Structures are given as structure tokens and as C-alpha cells.
Amino acid sequence: MDLLVDQRADVEAHLLRLGWIAADEPLLDLAKAGEGNMNRTLRARLPGRTLILKQAVPFVAKYPDIPAPVDRLDAEAAFYRAIAGHAALRRHTPELLGEDPAEHLLCIEDLGEAADLTRWYADGPRAGDGALLDTLVDWLGTLHGLDASAIGFPANLDMRRLNHTHIFEVPFDPANGVPLSGALGSQQARLARDGELLKAAAELGGRYLAQPGDCAVLLHGDFYPGSWLEQADGRVAVIDPEFGFVGPPEFDVGVLRAHLTFAGFKEDAIDAHLDRYRAPAGFDPAQARAFAGIEIIRRLLGVAQLPLAADDETRARWITEARRMVLS
Incomplete structure (x- = not known):
């Protein structure tokens, strides 16, 4: 599964298989979220909520000629888990909502505007x-x-x-x-x-x-x-x-x-x-x-x-x- 704005149907099906969205939650839109360098990062808009989806690819997303370890989001997920029990840190950090290691994909709380x-x-x-x-x-x-x-x-x-x-x-x-x-x-x-x-x-x-x-x-x-x-x-x-x-x-x-x-x-x-x-x-x-x-x-x-x-x-x-x- 490639996390790309023009692959909405495939992304929706994958999120449904993972249980990250419900059957009655159509994926209305995928759009770029921020100006990150390393990963593909998109905002998924659903009828009543939004999610941030982040996928690692084997290169730097902004500089495709620079190879990068594709398992890098394992560390990001581990970081969110490490601070989950510490309110002073969690208060200023988005929540990890889901992890799909096979597709190097994370689902993260959307902090809004x-x-x-x-x-x-x-x-x-x-x-x-x-x-x-x-x-x-x-x-x-x-x-x-x-x-x-x-x-x-x-x-x-x-x-x-x-x-x-x-x-x-x-x-x-x-x-x-x-x-x-x-x-x-x-x-x-x-x-x-x-x-x-x-x-x-x-x-x-x-x-x-x-x-x-x-x-x-x-x-x-x-x-x-x-x-x-x-x-x-x-x-x-x-x-x-x-x-x-x-x-x-x-x-x-x-x-x-x-x-x-x-x-x-x-x-x-x-x-x-x-x-x-x-x-x-x-x-x-x-x-x-x-x-x-x-x-x-x-x-x-x-x-x-x-x-x-x-x-x-x-x-x-x-x-x-x-x-x-x-x-x-």
C-alpha cells in the first residue's frame, strides 16, 4: 500500500482492514500534512474526524536520491509508547493510534490547525x-x-x-x-x-x-x-x-x-x-x-x-x- 493522495481507494481499504476506520466511515479526502522531509505524511479526512497517516519509504521523501532506513518509524512508535505514561510529555505530543510495521505505517492523532x-x-x-x-x-x-x-x-x-x-x-x-x-x-x-x-x-x-x-x-x-x-x-x-x-x-x-x-x-x-x-x-x-x-x-x-x-x-x-x- 502506497500512502499517496491519488491512492485514496487503496488507502481506505487498507485502513478498514487494519480496523483504524469503521465500515461506515468513508475516507473523504487525503491531503498533505505539513512540510516533513523524511516520510510521506498525509491527513485523512473522515466524516467526523481526521487522522494523520505517516509512511516510511526506503529513501528521504523530500530527497529521493538519499537512501534511508525503511524501519525508521519503529523508533517513532517506540518513542510514543515510552512517554505514554508521563502526562507532562504526553500533553505536548500527539497520541499514537495505530502501527502497521508491515507497511511501515503509523496512525497518529491529528492536532488540528x-x-x-x-x-x-x-x-x-x-x-x-x-x-x-x-x-x-x-x-x-x-x-x-x-x-x-x-x-x-x-x-x-x-x-x-x-x-x-x-x-x-x-x-x-x-x-x-x-x-x-x-x-x-x-x-x-x-x-x-x-x-x-x-x-x-x-x-x-x-x-x-x-x-x-x-x-x-x-x-x-x-x-x-x-x-x-x-x-x-x-x-x-x-x-x-x-x-x-x-x-x-x-x-x-x-x-x-x-x-x-x-x-x-x-x-x-x-x-x-x-x-x-x-x-x-x-x-x-x-x-x-x-x-x-x-x-x-x-x-x-x-x-x-x-x-x-x-x-x-x-x-x-x-x-x-x-x-x-x-x-x-
Whole structure:
């Protein structure tokens, strides 16, 4: 079964076989839900409700030439199950309604009219957005406070290997095929010859891929504005935990810090919001900043580009600062 908007009859029959819809619930419409990169994600409209359907395919949906592990939604389903008993997390996360491993398909609660917070990249934060950010920081601290050893979470190693390539290797390769301006291309070429930076990136990448250590926690794995939904009632929700794994908390916090920089939050404001984060024992703030630096470089020089309004001068300044963060 292919989850495509023009395959409504096949999708309806499959949902009926799974028991996800009733015989008297015709599938009225299938439409794209959001701007996700990895998977086919559609909204199924029924007479009295809507569902979100998500299917993994053996490539990145937005970039079909990039292979991706087709079992990646196993980790997403495991994540939803892991937090199901924790009201503070579940309150800001959609509910898993069904799982079809044979078709790599999930059925997820539809949160209704909502937009992700990638608007921050172009417009910056609005009045009141600080409260949304505080909720997200609190959510992350609660997630990292779970007893990861009791969860039995899958290693999700194939997804981590894919992510590792695009975070810690591809951005430093001038032949990666990403179109850059002359100034940024020159900066990338300098970074590609920067032995000290490359060594530090390799060490951080090794920590990302390593077996869980003493300070390992359950990670979201992609904690950035594209995974945060602002709902019509003003609440914020966290989605798309398919990159989740048990690993270093500094990775999630570093990714968060990097994207707050892109969103236009001032350094002192970022620090003030992150002061709310309930860090687990052994948390290393310097390593979180190093992961943030890598994420900044990755998003400016790698494949997964963002809809940033920043000019080249600002981007170059960010890269210079990111190098300092990695090496400090």
C-alpha cells in the first residue's frame, strides 16, 4: 500500500482492514500534512474526524536520491509508547493510534490547525513566543529525566548513521553538491582544511554513534522548530521523534541552542531560557555548545538547508562563531 493522495481507494481499504476506520466511515479526502522531509505524511479526512497517516519509504521523501532506513518509524512508535505514561510529555505530543510495521505505517492523532515554528527563521520570535520556548525547554528536561535504562528503546543505529553522515561529514566536504555563494563556498573550503575542527567534529560524531554512556538519556533526536507545532489554542506540541535514541543529552540541547541562534534569539536570552532545563547528572554544557556549533555549520553548509532570511555576512559570522563553539 502506497500512502499517496491519488491512492485514496487503496488507502481506505487498507485502513478498514487494519480496523483504524469503521465500515461506515468513508475516507473523504487525503491531503498533505505539513512540510516533513523524511516520510510521506498525509491527513485523512473522515466524516467526523481526521487522522494523520505517516509512511516510511526506503529513501528521504523530500530527497529521493538519499537512501534511508525503511524501519525508521519503529523508533517513532517506540518513542510514543515510552512517554505514554508521563502526562507532562504526553500533553505536548500527539497520541499514537495505530502501527502497521508491515507497511511501515503509523496512525497518529491529528492536532488540528497548527503550524510549525520555522516562521522564526524569517520573522524572529513574536511577543509571547518566549512562553512557547519555555514549555519546550521544560518538555525536553522532563524527557531527559526519564529512566532510559527501563525503557528498552531501540538503538535506531541506521538512522543515526544516516544523520551522522549529514551532520558530521557532508558539511565539511566542498564536493557535497550543495549550492553555496562564493563567500560561503570559500569558508567551507577553509573548514575542510581545518584539521583541529575536523578532529573535534569526528570526536563529537563518535559520541553521537557510541553505545549509551553513564549520562545517556532518551533523546528526541531532531529537536528544532520544524518539529514544534504551534496549535490554534496557543499550545505547542513536539512531533517527529523518528531520530530518537538513547544517547548524550548534550546533543538535543545543542541542536536547540543552534536553532535559537538562527531564530534571532540573543545569546543572553538563549542562556536565560536554557537555565530552565533540568540537566541530568553529568551533563556537560561545553559539549552542548560544541554540538550546537556543529549543527550551525551543518545547516549552513550541508544538505538540510533552512528557510533563513539571513544574508551571507550573517551566515559567515555564524560559521565563525560555530567553529569557536566546537573548539572551546
